[in-house]
Each structure stands twice: as C-alpha cells, then as structure tokens.
Amino acid sequence: MSLLVQKFGGTSVATAERIESVADKISGFHKRGDNIVVVVSAMSGETNRLIKLANRIDETASSREMDALLSTGEQVTVALLCIALHKRGCKAKSYIGSQVPILTDNAYSKARILDIEPSRIQKDLAKGQVIVVAGFQGVDEQGNITTLGRGGSDTTAVALAVALKAEECQIYTDVDGVYTTDPRVVENARRLDSITFEEMLEMASQGSKVLQIRAVEFAGKYKIPLRVLSTFNEGSGTLITLEDNLNMEKPIVSGIAFNRDEAKLTVRGIPDIPGSAARILGAVGRANIEVDVIVQNVAQDKTASLTFTVHRNEMKKAEDVLNKVAIELGATSVESDENIAKLALVGVGMRSHAGVAATMFDTLGKENVNIQMISTSEIKITVVIAENLLDLSVRSLHSIFGLDQDTVDL
C-alpha cells in the first residue's frame, strides 16, 4: 500500500463532468488500495473570471485581497471533487491551505512554502479517506491567505509529497508525458519514459511548459519521484527522477527544447575598461528586465561587444536603457533583433560524451544555419539562431541524435 500525491490541473477539472471523470480515476486507485492525496487547481477560466471582476473595480488591487479572492477558485474545486468522490462511495475530505495548514511566508501572490504540518492529513488518511487539498494557496503566520503564484498547484503537490513522504508525486495534465521535443514541430517526437530532474529543469526553462520549474527543483531537492501523465488517456507518462535510478543505456541527448519568446540585443564598440559589462547589465537589471543568454567577445580593435537576450516584450524597454548606457560608456552602437529563436540540446549523457557540440554545430552548418550565440552547461548546449530556421534545425537535430520514434509501432 503506497502513498501517492496526485495533482490535477485546471483543464482536468474544467467542468462538473470532468470533475466526475477525475473522481472515477481517483476512486479506482483508492479501491486498488493506495493512499491518495489529491491536489487540485481552480476550474480553468475561474481564476481569470475572478481577476476580471477585480480589475473592473481596480487594476492595481492590493495583493492581500487578490490572494483572498483567487484562493476561492481552488476551494470550489476541492469541495466539488469531494462531492463527486462521495457519490462513488469513496470516503474523501477537502482541505484548504489554512486547514492543512500549509504555512508560507507573507509574499502575497508569490508566497514560498515554509512548512507543512502533516499530522491532520495523516490522521484522515489512516481512516481510509482520500484527502483533497486546494493547490496554489497557503496561510502565513498571522493567518492571512497567501497564494504561490500561477501554476503553484504543482508546488503544493510536491511539497505535500515531501511532507508526507509519498512514494511518488503524479502530475496529471493534458499531455501524456514529456517529449523529446514539441510534437507540433517534429512529428516523430517521442514520449520519454524517464528523464532526470536536471534535464527536466533545462527542458522546462527552455519552454517545454509541462511542469512548473519550482516544482521540479523542489522535487529534485527532496528526491521525490515526479511523474507527468495524462488525465484523459491511459499510460504511464514520464517519470522524472534521479540519474542513478535510470537504466544504463541512457541516450546522450534526451530532448530538444526551444522558444521564440526572446529578442537579442548587442552593444558594440565598448571600450575595454574593467566593469563595462557589469555597468550595462546592471542598468538592465535595475529596469527589472530579465536577461537570459549572455555572450561577450573582444573584437580586433580591442573594443568589446556584448550580446544578450531578453523577453521579446521587453526589447524596446531594454533598447532605451542601452542607448543611455552606451553614451555614458562611449560604446559605438546598440543593435536589436527580435527575429531570433533559442534552441537547446539537453541530456545528462553529454557529460561523458565529447563531440555532442561538434555534431550539433556540424549538423546546423550543413543546413546553412548561422549560429548567432552559443552558451553551454554540463547537460545543455544552447544556440541562438534566426527564427525562420528554427523548425528545420530542430528536425535535423532530432533525427541526428536518434530521438525519432520508431516508425513501426508494434
């Protein structure tokens, strides 16, 4: 008899009918003998409905009151899911954040979980009850309602799995697992049976938005096996776990992540004075613009050029900042380009295999793809290329690294 924490997102509980399907699934597991703790999000659309309602009054509403408002979304779902479970003869009890309690800090709208007191839930589990917990929310020491920010239900699920020492934390979603790359770009993309936490983090931060990054970090830190699987189809999904647990024949590259959300900025002709890069990036940071890939080169004339990427929505803002700093520093020009894409090969296997980068650059070269920026880490190689060459590049790399699905499905 194992203890599972299962999280169902907003799409999975979007209507009364879907809540009933989820209840069918859960009561099946429960009858099989598992101890189940369920975490649910608000019915999809509900959080936006509440935000709209608040915005009609004031678009700059205080975050304490926004948290009190938005936390009702999950509260509705836990009650409805328990009602559906009871109808199936399955004992179940709802918990909102303050009832567990899930203790957080006081950072409204982006609170961090400080502690989860497991004893009340454990008592109810011992009585054979399915525990249904409202995701995304908690309570601070003064009893104020807090929320963990969008997607925070994944974090709630992992934190509960840690606190209750669960066997596995299962994230039910509308995809049936983590893929080698986006199946909309590469038809032969393959569902991965397993992936390491590190790889998943790299995949997630690169735009494979299956799981919230915080939840993956959290699960990795506490070594809780995490599984992504589909609410609507059968299947074992993708298990995210420690490297040790994986089979020996781990492929070199596990997946290809990419995104089209970024823009590239370059400052040229920066006088070669110590601290120039820091002054430029400092100014960008003070304007609250997040910087992603950064590359610096020294040109023949001994001046430097600094290139970095930001979210596309912030390109104009970043350009304004750079134009000012460029004058102060005596740099020669500021350039920007929003027609770029970022592509990353991810895989723990890279650590022990030289030549992955060489194969990657060679493949892109043969396709006449000019690599504008390169950045590497132990398990990832990121390149920035022209946006219109992205799909072609992803397909070629997917094939060359053997990620394609077997064409014959037996």
Place this chain on the structure above:
Amino acid sequence: MSLLVQKFGGTSVATAERIESVADKISGFHKRGDNIVVVVSAMSGETNRLIKLANRIDETASSREMDALLSTGEQVTVALLCIALHKRGCKAKSYIGSQVPILTDNAYSKARILDIEPSRIQKDLAKGQVIVVAGFQGVDEQGNITTLGRGGSDTTAVALAVALKAEECQIYTDVDGVYTTDPRVVENARRLDSITFEEMLEMASQGSKVLQIRAVEFAGKYKIPLRVLSTFNEGSGTLITLEDNLNMEKPIVSGIAFNRDEAKLTVRGIPDIPGSAARILGAVGRANIEVDVIVQNVAQDKTASLTFTVHRNEMKKAEDVLNKVAIELGATSVESDENIAKLALVGVGMRSHAGVAATMFDTLGKENVNIQMISTSEIKITVVIAENLLDLSVRSLHSIFGLDQDTVDL
C-alpha cells in the same frame, strides 16, 4: 466616535458597480470618523450558481463540502469590497469566518455561533481600518468551515455587534425599512420609524421577510439596536429596539403581517381519549412536517376535531400521515384546504388594550370574511381566512387601526 456594524446583502453587492457604490457609502461613514465593521453576503446569484454546480454532480452532497463550497461566495465579496475601499483611499482589511475567528458548532449548513474572538478585529480597528467580514460562515473547533444557513449574514452582523459592543447594527437591504404591512397590498402602508424586537419577530415569522428571525432574536437578547435601511436610497430606515426606548404614544397595532404559504388540515370525529392530539401531531412531527397554527374543538357528540396549518408544499404528505393515524384512532374524516391565508395583527400596545380582538373580528365580519381559525399571543392576533379575501381584509384592518399613511405629506 461610535462603532457601527453594517451589513450589506446580496442585492447590494450584486455587481462590481454596486460594490463600488457600497464602498462610496462606507468610506463616507469612515471619513466622518466612525469605526466601521462591514459584513457582506455573496453577490446575488453566486450561491445559487455554486449550488447548481454541486447539484450537477450530486444533489445529495455532503453538508461539510457544501459549506466549504458555499463559503467562497462571501470570500469573493469581502476581497472585492476591500479592493474598492482601497481605491477610495480608505484603509480596509478582509476577514473570512476562520480568520476572525467566528467559532460555531459542527452543524454544517445550519451552524450556530458559539463565540467570536474580537481581539484581532479590535487591533485592526485601532489602526483606523475598515473591517470587512464574510457573513454566513464560521469555523468549528476542528477548523472545519461551517455556514449558518441562508440569510445567516444578518446573524453574523448581530453577533459581531454583540462581541464588539457596537452602538448599532445596521442592516442595509433593498427596502427602506419595515412597513406597517406589504405596500404591494396596501398602497398607504407606512414605514415605521421604530418597532420592538418582539413585534419584529412576529412580523418576520409571519412573512415580512426583511430580516432573518434568528438575527432579531439575537439582537433582542443582547439588546443591540438593530436598524433596517436601504442601500440605494437615503433615509433613517426602521430602528428595532427595546420597548422602553420608544415614545409613549406607541400605537396599539404596529403592523399587519400575512402569508399565503400555508394549507389547513382537519381531522374530525376524534374519540375523546386523552392523548389523541399528541398522537396526531406526533405522527406529523415524525414525518418532519412543521406545524404552525393549531386549534382543537370538542363537538356536540363529544368527539373532537383538530385543525392545524402546514406549509403548502407539505399538505399532501401531511394528508397521507393523517389518513393512517385517523384509522388507528377511529377518527371519522380528514379534510384539507390549500386556499387559505394567514393574517396577523402585531403590536405591543395590545397588551394593555382590550378590545383589539373585538374590533378585528367585527371589521372582518362586516366584510363578510369568515374566520376559520384564531390564535392569540400577548402581542399578536392571528386568523386564518379564505385566500381570496386576504387583500380585502388586510386593507380594512390597516385602515381601521389607523396604520395608513397621512395622505398629505407636509
């Protein structure tokens, strides 16, 4: 600087726009220097929306989960009202039941308030904040969410007024006070400046549904002046208070209450054996049918006949019960009539004035209204008459007891 508890019902906060109007009103009082604790209901329609959602899954949902579900309605309103108050530069803080805390027993869907801990609210009041409390809900000793039943927000308001020793508890609603009778029936019906708790209880239980009975009882018990007034119009409304505080020239009759919700049942030819009435009413009670007016007479042949009224929806059910009991007792017949109405004169002045009943019966007689049942208490005379004669009867009595509005308003 006085402390006021103000309650705004569902119609008063039905839309974002109305919530803004309520915020205008409250911030006005606050600027004037009053300490304000506001109690709000769910936006009208919201509770029904949630009930429908639950009913789509199961119409016999557990009351614990229904309470968790329904309590979100008020939580949404408190957050939105605080957002609207902040926008007006008015410091405000929302409280849900468990945050106050409002401690109740464990009777889900009809919980009773056991205790209110005022210290947290008092601390925030001392900081100059308007306190906005979710009505209708509380929390039991185990931390479960409970609700007080429909209309329970009035009770929340009165209980807070008691706990905080407020000067007055003001119930804002869509009528501008308590009237001598329903203005839809008697055009000249007059708003009462004041009425006693006892009178209000009799008016309320007879169908003048301005205030929840429990709230009136509660306010009376703890001597908290209660005021009913309009959210949408100016005016001082109706003050419900102790008899002592009213002026000397209190009229004999304060108002006329009536309803058309009941049906009448009669069992005839009951053998004159001790305990017969108890057996009949006992059987009705065991079937969970509530009985209102009861009259028993002994006929010439020494058999008795028992007549009582029940809610019209339960007439058929009551008839079935009576038919069985009648056979057991050897009674001769069971009759039912749903074309009846109940009418009551209410007034503390009756206590010291004989002749009110005589005037009432005389007036009805002159109008050829046959009185089917009579029941009296210290401050009320109730009669049951044919439904089609109700309007006529109310108008005649309203006029004869001098309740009509002066036709000339100076």
